[in-house]
Amino acid sequence: MKKNGKAxxxxxxxxxxxxxxxxxxxxxxxxxxxxxxxxxxDASNRSLIQTIKNTCDRELGYYENALIQxxxxxxxxxxxxxRGEFRSDNSYQLYQLQNELSDLQVSINKNGSFCKxxxxxxxxxxxxxxxxxxxxxxxxxxxYCFDEGETAARDRxxxxxxxxxxxxxxxxxxxxxxxxxxxxxxxxxxxxxFGESSAMIGMWLDMExxxxxxxxxxxxxxxxxxxxxxxxxxxxRPEEYSDIAISYDNLEQGGDQKTEWKGETYIIxxxxxxxxxxxxxxLMPEKLISGSASKMKNIFVVGIFVCLLTGFWAASxxxxxxxxxxxxxxxxxxxxDEEEGAYVDNEYLYLKEKAMLLLEERSDxxxxxxxxxxxxxxxxxxxxxxxxxxxxxxxPDRELICRQFREGRNRVLLFLVKDAPNRGDSQEExxxxxxxxxxxxxxxxxxxxxxxxxxxxxxxxxxxxxxLSLGKEDTAYEERLAEIVDAMQKxxxxxxxxxVAVLAGEPHNGLEGVxxxxxxxxxxxxxxxxxxxDFISYRExxxxxxxxxxxxxxxxxxxxxxxxxxxxxxxVSYINKILDVNFLEIKASPEMFKYLLYDLIGTLMKAAQExxxxxDKELGLNEISIKLPLDKIKDKFSAAVEELCRTPEIQGSGxxxxxxxxxxxxxxxxxxxxxxxxxxxxxxxxxxxTPAYLSSIYKKCTGDSLLKFINQTRIDEAERLLAEGISxxxxxERVGFRDSSTFIxxxxxxxxxxxxxxxxxx
Numbered sequence: 225m226k227k228n229g230k231a232x233x234x235x236x237x238x239x240x241x242x243x244x245x246x247x248x249x250x251x252x253x254x255x256x257x258x259x260x261x262x263x264x265x266d267a268s269n270r271s272l273i274q275t276i277k278n279t280c281d282r283e284l285g286y287y288e289n290a291l292i293q294x295x296x297x298x299x300x301x302x303x304x305x306x307r308g309e310f311r312s313d314n315s316y317q318l319y320q321l322q323n324e325l326s327d328l329q330v331s332i333n334k335n336g337s338f339c340k341x342x343x344x345x346x347x348x349x350x351x352x353x354x355x356x357x358x359x360x361x362x363x364x365x366x367x368y369c370f371d372e373g374e375t376a377a378r379d380r381x382x383x384x385x386x387x388x389x390x391x392x393x394x395x396x397x398x399x400x401x402x403x404x405x406x407x408x409x410x411x412x413x414x415x416x417x418f419g420e421s422s423a424m425i426g427m428w429l430d431m432e433x434x435x436x437x438x439x440x441x442x443x444x445x446x447x448x449x450x451x452x453x454x455x456x457x458x459x460x461r462p463e464e465y466s467d468i469a470i471s472y473d474n475l476e477q478g479g480d481q482k483t484e485w486k487g488e489t490y491i492i493x494x495x496x497x498x499x500x501x502x503x504x505x506x507l508m509p510e511k512l513i514s515g516s517a518s519k520m521k522n523i524f525v526v527g528i529f530v531c532l533l534t535g536f537w538a539a540s541x542x543x544x545x546x547x548x549x550x551x552x553x554x555x556x557x558x559x560x561d562e563e564e565g566a567y568v569d570n571e572y573l574y575l576k577e578k579a580m581l582l583l584e585e586r587s588d589x590x591x592x593x594x595x596x597x598x599x600x601x602x603x604x605x606x607x608x609x610x611x612x613x614x615x616x617x618x619x620p621d622r623e624l625i626c627r628q629f630r631e632g633r634n635r636v637l638l639f640l641v642k643d644a645p646n647r648g649d650s651q652e653e654x655x656x657x658x659x660x661x662x663x664x665x666x667x668x669x670x671x672x673x674x675x676x677x678x679x680x681x682x683x684x685x686x687x688x689x690x691x692l693s694l695g696k697e698d699t700a701y702e703e704r705l706a707e708i709v710d711a712m713q714k715x716x717x718x719x720x721x722x723x724v725a726v727l728a729g730e731p732h733n734g735l736e737g738v739x740x741x742x743x744x745x746x747x748x749x750x751x752x753x754x755x756x757x758d759f760i761s762y763r764e765x766x767x768x769x770x771x772x773x774x775x776x777x778x779x780x781x782x783x784x785x786x787x788x789x790x791x792x793x794x795x796v797s798y799i800n801k802i803l804d805v806n807f808l809e810i811k812a813s814p815e816m817f818k819y820l821l822y823d824l825i826g827t828l829m830k831a832a833q834e835x836x837x838x839x840d841k842e843l844g845l846n847e848i849s850i851k852l853p854l855d856k857i858k859d860k861f862s863a864a865v866e867e868l869c870r871t872p873e874i875q876g877s878g879x880x881x882x883x884x885x886x887x888x889x890x891x892x893x894x895x896x897x898x899x900x901x902x903x904x905x906x907x908x909x910x911x912x913x914t915p916a917y918l919s920s921i922y923k924k925c926t927g928d929s930l931l932k933f934i935n936q937t938r939i940d941e942a943e944r945l946l947a948e949g950i951s952x953x954x955x956x957e958r959v960g961f962r963d964s965s966t967f968i969x970x971x972x973x974x975x976x977x978x979x980x981x982x983x984x985x986x
Contacts, residue, residue, distance in 0.1 A: 266480070269447075269493045273506040276449055277495045283338065283434060284409075284499040287427055288391065290328060290342075291411040294425045297324065300344055304413045304423035307348050318358045326355040340400040340428040341368065345385040347422055369398045381408075385424045388412055393500055395457050400428045407431050407459060431460045448490075448507040459502070475503050482510070601625050605682045609636065609689055609742045613735045626735055628678055632695040633731040636741040637709075638749065639665045639688040642723040662688050664720055672712045676704050689745075691738055694731055709759055726759045740826070747819060774805055775820055780827045785927030787831035790883060792869035794890070794926060795831075796862045799824060801940075803861075807854055818850045821857070828864055835868060843867055885911070886925040889918070890933065897937045898960045904930050939974045942967070943982070952979045 294300060299321040306314060325342045332339040343354035345361065352364040359367075365378045377396060384394055389410050398406045406428050413423040431451075451459040456472045458465050468485045470492070475481070481492040485507070493506040604622045608629075641661050665688045666681050673679055678693040694701055709726050717723055727748040729741030779802060786795035806820055825845045832843070843864040848857060892910060896902050907930065908915040922930045938959040945955040956967035972978050 266493075269491075269506055269508055272447070273449070273493050273495050273504055276506070277497065277504045280434065280451070280502075280504065281497055281499050284497070287332070287339070287409055287429065288411075288499060290332060291391075291409060291425050291427060294325075294328070294342070294344065295411050295413050297321070299324070300413055300423055300425070303344075303346060303353075304348075306346070309349050310346075310351065318353055321353050322355065322358060325353065329355045336433055338429055338433050340406065340430055343426050343428075345424045345426065347386050347424070368400065369396075371399065384408075385410065385426065389424070391500075393453065393459075395453070395459055398428070401430050401432065404430075404432055405459070435460050450505050450507070452503050452505060454501040470505065472503060475505060477503075483507075601680075602682055605680055605691065606684065608735065608738050609682060609684070609691070610739070612739050625680075628680075628693050629691060629738055630735055632693060633733055634735075634738050634741060635692045635694060635731045636729045636738060636745045637669075637690045637692065638684075638727040638742075638745045639669060639690070640725045640727065640749070641665075641686070642725045658686060661720075661722060662686075664716060665724055668716055669709075669712050669724075672708045673705075676701070676708065689742070706759070728759065743819060743822065747816075774810055775802055775823050780823075780830075782928070783827050784831045784834055787828070787865060787868050788834050789925050789927055790869040791886065791926055792862075792865050793887065795865045795869065796858075799861050799865070800858055803854060803858060814850055821848055821850060824861065828861070828868065832868055882921050882925050886922055889922055889930070893934055893937055897934065897941065898958060900960050900962050902934065902960060904934075907934075935970055936974060939971055942971060942979070943975070946979055946983055952983070955979065 729744035908918040961967035
């Protein structure tokens with residue numbers, strides 16, 4: 225031990241010097257972690273105050289819509305026009321208004337007892353109609369609003385209701401909330417002159433109920449929040465924050481502010497309301513962050529000392545056993561060789577030989593790993609091509625491979641050898657020749673296309689597939705692509721003596737678009753023998769005479785529009801018409817009919833995204849198969865459409881009434897389209913509405929104009945009559961056209977062909 229004293233000292237000093245590095249890094253990491261903790265707390269606070277703002281604004285927006293609905297109410301408008309006392313002929317209107325207020329209050333309180341009362345104050349008669357009855361203003365205040373003797377509060381309420389307030393809010397202590405502050409939202413009727421209010425609609429809300437719902441949903445202990453209006457009033461729990469020094473005008477959105485309250489420092493985060501002139505304020509004690517930082521500091525100090533002590537102990541142990549690295553390494557290899565009877569003459573040459581063997585094994589292992597990674601890559605790319613994209617199946621490996629196709633547009637190219645195989649070749653020779661050709665195609669086209677596009681290539685049976693990533697802005701790639709493909713085809717034919725056909729799908733967005741483009745390229749495969757070109761694009765065959773099923777883009781847009789407007793009957797009729805045309809009239813092949821079902825399923829998935837339904841919503845679309853009878857397929861699509869078009873309960877009754885009205889309009893047109901006098905004006909007269917108002921309601925419900933629906937109904941019937949052999953003149957008269965020229969012009973606008981061309985089979 226004495227002999228090795230100097231070595232001990234050198235080792236300990238070296239060890240101490242080395243450990244200065246983790247100590248320094250630990251200190252730096254502590255300050256970094258403190259900053260990260262503060263940033264995380266800020267992010268959590270921003271999310272929390274944004275949640276409060278969204279929840280309150282959503283509720284207040286709902287209440288504001290209810291007030292607007294009452295402001296436009298027919299009974300309110302008519303009663304507000306009465307001067308002086310109400311007459312006996314107004315009794316029924318007052319009764320109706322009271323029932324409407326009661327029903328509206330029940331509807332609002334489905335998700336919580338926020339609304340205490342809804343009332344309408346008529347200034348001309350000093351009367352109040354509320355969900356509790358019709359009475360004088362003084363009686364209403366005495367029974368429901370204030371205790372006896374609170375004349376100042378009653379006068380303040382009357383003054384506020386008598387003044388012109390298009391949309392306002394006021395905080396008052398009242399009996400509605402048991403002495404706690406209540407929030408009164410007010411809105412004047414929309415028929416009075418500017419600056420003058422003949423009727424004022426009011427809604428009493430319990431802010432404490434709203435507070436409890438927010439804090440129950442997602443709240444963190446130790447935090448406080450408040451709502452401040454333009455007058456500096458604290459709207460929620462003012463008694464708890466009465467001594468806090470916060471000014472409405474000094475609150476700014478975005479950055480942090482600080483204030484002293486209850487002897488502590490609080491960090492303030494503020495966001496502005498989108499409904500009223502309110503500001504939502506979140507209060508977080510600064511000690512929450514400093515407390516977390518102190519815990520981290522203690523952990524770092526303890527960890528560093530444990531590392532130091534462990535290191536010194538390990539150094540002492542190594543010196544005591546006279547550690548020899550070369551000797552230990554040699555013993556590892558000797559154990560294995562002694563079993564085989566090997567003899568070691570030169571230790572260093574022996575270790576060099578073993579090291580070379582290890583490096584060779586490592587090189588073989590790297591090649592094996594590389595091949596395995598390529599197999600995994602080919603598997604994920606093949607799955608992306610031939611199967612519809614399923615987000616739930618994402619893994620880190622799949623995300624890494626498919627990440628470049630997630631953004632922008634993607635297009636699939638299929639490369640097929642056009643020359644027929646030699647019948648004299650054996651199966652083994654054919655496989656070898658085909659593999660060689662696929663290798664040539666993959667490398668030649670891959671090299672040529674990779675200069676202008678990002679791509680991945682996959683071997684699928686006798687074909688090679690390439691997925692091209694086009695980006696979002698690349699719109700002028702068609703010419704480049706055609707030039708490269710033509711040059712590579714010529715190069716292969718000149719040098720390898722076989723021809724290659726290229727099948728191209730259309731560009732589509734995202735990972736979902738890869739499968740769609742592959743289907744389109746596969747559909748183009750059946751036209752290789754018919755068209756015999758070198759480059760077949762789905763765009764060229766989509767509207768050609770070779771297409772085996774009919775599903776125009778306009779029909780897809782109609783279906784999506786009908787689903788968005790919750791008109792299930794119209795959407796189902798469009799889908800059934802498409803299925804009948806392709807299955808009964810065109811008699812599409814099973815393969816083409818399968819692709820048609822894929823297209824219709826894709827249409828409903830697009831419609832689900834448009835109406836905001838979650839992507840995993842169960843619609844039963846996976847049960848649709850070409851093996852089912854046509855009636856069963858229609859039933860499956862009908863059930864899916866009904867599920868998508870189911871009207872949410874939060875929608876107002878006005879929307880449901882408009883939907884019913886639109887259905888009645890469609891029924892009336894379908895019954896009377898053969899009448900030449902049927903037009904928008906005649907339809908409006910039948911439903912006692914102006915043509916402009918009726919058209920706007922129908923447009924809002926269906927997305928199409930009323931005139932278009934009238935003409936579409938007539939043209940659909942005309943197509944059926946012409947198919948039965950009816951003459952053009954007679955068909956025009958039967959569907960309500962006064963002259964043949966108007967009929968022919970309208971028919972061509974909707975179908976793209978004249979009636980004569982349709983009858984001749986063009």
